[in-house]
Amino acid sequence: MNSNALHTIEAQIREQAAAYCAANNVPGFVAGVYHAGEQIVVAHGTANVATGAPMLEDTGFLFGSVTKVMTTTLVLQQVERGLLDLDAPVVRYLPEFALTVPGAAAEILVRHLISHTNGIDADLYFPDAEGRDALATYIDGLAGSCGILFEPGEQLSYSNGGMIVAGRLLEVVTGLPFPALLERDIYAPVGMRNSSTSAEQAILRSTAIGHFNNLETMAAEPTGMFTLPDTWGPAGGTPIGTIADLLTFGRTHLAGGVSPSGARVLSPESTALMRQVAFDMDSPNVPPIGLGWVLYPFGDTTVLAMSGASPGGVSLLCVVPEYDLVFTAFGNTSGAIMLQDQILRWLLSEHLNVRIPTLITEFEQDVDLTPYVGTYRSDQLRIDVSIVDGQLEERMTYEPADESQERIFTEFAGGATSAPPQRYVAIRPGLFAPAGYPLEMFDGYLRLLLVSYHDLRDGQARFRNGGGRLTRRA
Numbered sequence: 001m002n003s004n005a006l007h008t009i010e011a012q013i014r015e016q017a018a019a020y021c022a023a024n025n026v027p028g029f030v031a032g033v034y035h036a037g038e039q040i041v042v043a044h045g046t047a048n049v050a051t052g053a054p055m056l057e058d059t060g061f062l063f064g065s066v067t068k069v070m071t072t073t074l075v076l077q078q079v080e081r082g083l084l085d086l087d088a089p090v091v092r093y094l095p096e097f098a099l100t101v102p103g104a105a106a107e108i109l110v111r112h113l114i115s116h117t118n119g120i121d122a123d124l125y126f127p128d129a130e131g132r133d134a135l136a137t138y139i140d141g142l143a144g145s146c147g148i149l150f151e152p153g154e155q156l157s158y159s160n161g162g163m164i165v166a167g168r169l170l171e172v173v174t175g176l177p178f179p180a181l182l183e184r185d186i187y188a189p190v191g192m193r194n195s196s197t198s199a200e201q202a203i204l205r206s207t208a209i210g211h212f213n214n215l216e217t218m219a220a221e222p223t224g225m226f227t228l229p230d231t232w233g234p235a236g237g238t239p240i241g242t243i244a245d246l247l248t249f250g251r252t253h254l255a256g257g258v259s260p261s262g263a264r265v266l267s268p269e270s271t272a273l274m275r276q277v278a279f280d281m282d283s284p285n286v287p288p289i290g291l292g293w294v295l296y297p298f299g300d301t302t303v304l305a306m307s308g309a310s311p312g313g314v315s316l317l318c319v320v321p322e323y324d325l326v327f328t329a330f331g332n333t334s335g336a337i338m339l340q341d342q343i344l345r346w347l348l349s350e351h352l353n354v355r356i357p358t359l360i361t362e363f364e365q366d367v368d369l370t371p372y373v374g375t376y377r378s379d380q381l382r383i384d385v386s387i388v389d390g391q392l393e394e395r396m397t398y399e400p401a402d403e404s405q406e407r408i409f410t411e412f413a414g415g416a417t418s419a420p421p422q423r424y425v426a427i428r429p430g431l432f433a434p435a436g437y438p439l440e441m442f443d444g445y446l447r448l449l450l451v452s453y454h455d456l457r458d459g460q461a462r463f464r465n466g467g468g469r470l471t472r473r474a
Contacts, residue, residue, distance in 0.1 A: 009033055009351060010040045013343055017044040020339040021331075025213055027220045028055035029336060031329035031343060032243035034251055035351075039326075041243050047208035047332065050222045058194060060207040060240050061330040062227065064308020066317045067236035068163050069274075070186050070249070072114045072292025074170055076270040077185055079110075083173040086111040093169050098143040105142075110169070112152045113162040114291045115278035116468075119154070122146040122161030123469060124380045124398075126408040127231045132177050134230035135168040145401065146379060149472050155454070155463065156279045156289055157470035160235040167234025178233050187241075189263040191248050195241030199227050202240040210312020211333050212414030220333055223312035225411035236308050243328055250319045250326030253304070275304060275321070283431065284359050284442075285450035286468055293319075294468075296445070301354045303344070307445070309334060311412050316340040316445075323352050341445040359447055360427055360439045367426035372453045376464045376471035380405065383464060383471050392424040392432055394451075424451055430461070 017029045021044060028045035041057040063070075078084040090097050090108050099105045099120065112118035125146055129137035142161070149157055167178045174181055179197035187195045196202045211220040228237030252259045253274070257266030273291060280288040288295045293304040301322060308315040314337045315330045327347055329340045348354040369387050376383045382397045398417040400406035410417055424432035432451045433442065442450055448468060453461035464471045 013042045029331045034326040062310035063239045064310040065236040066308040067239045069292040071234045100147040104148045113166040116159045118162040119148040119150040120161035121149045130230045138231040158468040163235040190259045191261045192245035225311045246328040283452045345444045375474040378471040
């Protein structure tokens with residue numbers, strides 16, 4: 001790539017970030033692009049409104065769920081070393097792993113954990129434990145707190161629980177605590193020199209914090225919680241690093257598992273396996289899943305992606321193998337995901353000349369809404385679906401299991417645990433768009449805003465999928 005093209009990308013991101021952040025009260029944003037041997041990093045605004053610290057090119061931030069790709073990479077390293085078998089039951093390595101449904105845990109294979117097909121109903125389960133035994137505490141708690149949403153391999157539902165169980169699995173077979181393993185087998189060989197596994201490490205360098213918009217003034221206010229508990233480390237609760245470090249990790253996956261420094265991190269076979277479709281719901285709002293990666297189709301081009309929510313922040317890592325491109329970004333309010341989507345689509349359509357097809361062309365009238373009406377549940381979440389004025393209306397209610405769960409989730413969500421009712425318009429039977437959104441909005445990453453219903457039995461849908469997560473008819 002010539003320096004002219006690089007300059008154009010840098011100017012474009014700078015312009016988009018400045019405009020979006022000003023219009024949407026996002027204090028700070030940082031992004032990077034690697035393409036064909038060249039890379040740029042662009043920083044904008046403020047990393048922390050409490051201190052006024054600027055967002056710099058090397059400011060650190062919480063990776064959030066981008067960590068899940070690293071956890072998956074660690075699992076496949078242990079498969080290569082013969083310490084794990086993808087097709088073995090998890091209980092072979094973790095005999096203490098159990099769920100509230102007797103015998104359910106015994107059916108879950110190692111590959112189900114990293115392909116989000118495990119069915120563990122633990123998406124909002126936040127046990128508050130720190131230190132060396134945090135993941136063991138998480139496993140112990142599952143047996144008395146969490147059941148299953150579906151039989152393993154039967155459906156796809158984005159799974160924090162699966163990744164955390166995978167993290168504990170790694171501790172058992174390697175004898176190392178998860179943070180130490182992440183440092184030894186990912187950060188060091190990849191060359192992620194400015195990444196850390198705890199707030200204690202991150203405080204020693206420039207680090208951004210998340211913010212939430214005050215619902216009355218819309219001003220961005222600092223989060224009251226920086227990281228999630230250590231129990232969420234392998235799912236993305238605690239790892240922290242920079243844009244340059246994520247670009248380096250993305251380049252390692254571009255290069256078949258070889259880091260930019262030349263170290264072999266993963267075999268070409270394992271790197272390729274992560275990109276292969278492990279499960280496909282065959283629904284526009286739920287992209288196919290590989291191992292660790294979500295496989296976003298943009299026409300004939302596949303973008304390997306993972307986004308990561310943290311308390312008041314959102315990160316994104318995208319790898320486009322056929323164009324030798326990596327894009328990564330962090331914004332310090334959750335609304336920055338819209339800006340990340342805008343930049344990704346600009347990179348694909350304007351820089352790479354990828355034709356992005358229209359995902360949703362029109363709405364369908366006269367769709368029978370009755371199969372979707374009812375109450376759907378998952379861990380501590382209830383969604384009531386009714387028909388109002390010829391549209392579906394959803395009411396989401398958080399139902400905390402105890403005070404500790406409520407405190408952690410409330411801080412993670414910035415105090416807002418309930419949302420106003422949301423209306424949905426039928427695109428076709430089983431697929432709905434939030435009312436009032438322009439259709440082209442769903443062509444990119446934000447297709448996750450669409451809602452789908454699955455597995456009709458006796459005239460009723462058994463599952464609702466929103467944001468890649470399933471809830472089951474109560």
